Amino acid sequence: MDNSIRSLNNFIDKGSITSQQILVVALCFIFNMLDGFDITAMAVVASSVSLDLNLTDDLLGWIFSFALAGMMVGAMVLAPVADIIGRRALIILSLILVGLSIFLTAKANNLSLFIMLRFISGVGAGALLACQASLAAEYSPEKYRAMSVALVTAGYPTGAMMTSVVADYILPDYGWRAMFLFGGTITLGMVIVACLMIPESLKYLLEKRPTNALEKINRILQKLKHPPIEHLPELIKSDENKTTLLSNMKMLLSPKYRTLSLTLWTAFFCAFGTLYFLMSWIPKLMENAGYDISAGRDAFLYFNLGGVIGIYLLGFLSIKLKLTNLIFNLSIASAISMIAFAYAPNELNTLLVLLVVIGILQQSAFTGLYGVAAKAYPTEIRSTGVGWAIGLGRTGAVVGPALAGYLILAGYDMSANFIFFSIPMIICGFIAYRLHID
Secondary structure, three states, rough: OOHHHHHHHHHHHHOOOHHHHHHHHHHHHHHHHHHHHHHHHHHHHHHHHHHHHHHOHHHHHHHHHHHHHHHHHHHHHHHHHHHHHHHHHHHHHHHHHHHHHHHHHHOOHHHHHHHHHHHHHHHHHHHHHHHHHHHHOOOOOHHHHHHHHHHHHHHHHHHHHHHHHHHHHHHHOOOOOHHHHHHHHHHHHHHHHHHOOOOOOHHHHHOOOOOOOOOOOOHHHOOOOOOOOOOOOOOOOOOHHHOOOOHHHHOOOOOOOOHHHHHHHHHHHHHHHHHHHHHHHEEEHHHOOOHHHHHHHHHHHHHHHHHHHHHHHHHHHHHHHHHHHHHHHHHHHHHHHHHHHHOOOOOOHHHHHHHHHHHHHHHHHHHHHHHHHHHHOOOOHHHHHHHHHHHHHHHHHHHHHHHHHHHHOOOOHHHHHHHHHHHHHHHHHHHHHHHHHO
């Protein structure tokens, strides 16, 4: 292999950060923020939708869960396609799916149509989350990889936080349908931005060799201020190197990756269950506890504000400390903070402060798992590995909100639910600790 090729292979992993790499991470953050807005909009309009469609709490729980089930399918089935067709194409496709389905949700007038559109939105969002994490990781130097994934992931709670802010302006005058019209329109507009500005993964182009791979690589290298290469390195051709969706999925359970995969899936399941209980039910639980609708939206905003802070904190700490040790400590601390919330005085300001703390601890621990998945799998199965970890983990996101709906219907209050959902975070911490990923 000549010097230019060797230089290219080490360029991203060992090099400094360029403006083009920052642009990639920033765009992934923005797209993730739209995802967060579109998917969590349901939490702040839940009361209005339940009144309009005459829904009980258990049916409302299933609406939350179908969107999250869609995210599971998107991460497991659609995200791995990125290892075949490329990260860029799948990001654009996912944005189209999310934008169209969210826009059409504004027109839904019955439960079946509402659930179907929420499921489709989830499929696009799940694929987008996994694919963006992979792309951000592949455009980041090794030292900053976990931080880049954390920054991109922070887009989701940032978008969720903006949901509460936008709702204050839209809901009183225009109703819940306008929330979905707003989110869908903005997301569809971002399709154009993605087409113009999102590059393909260099490692994907080098290893998968799509049509005109050399020209595409050199266009990207020009933006990265790196000299062009004259030819692509030779690949050793064998049956083992023929990549298919099925072969990538099988590799996750091969002896080399089986323990890693099963451990990651379990940790994600526990973290997702707790996170999406909180993301789905905080506003409604606050209303059930006797606070008004605006207090419920404030609680949702403060929780997600804590999430944004926590994710950036995780990104900073991950540069200096071992990632899985961080996840362990943050997970245990988040469980303790949820129990403290359950026993706190029924005073709004105290509860809001505790929700910020819960958001910081729980979402930073959760985001650390993305960094673990992105660092643990090699390039050739990275999107598949991250997608399946997120996808199978999202069974927890499906189970959590639905189970909470039945618990609430059975008469369990906000405190009881917070204590119950602190348990998965304790399990997550101990399981993640066993992975020993830096």
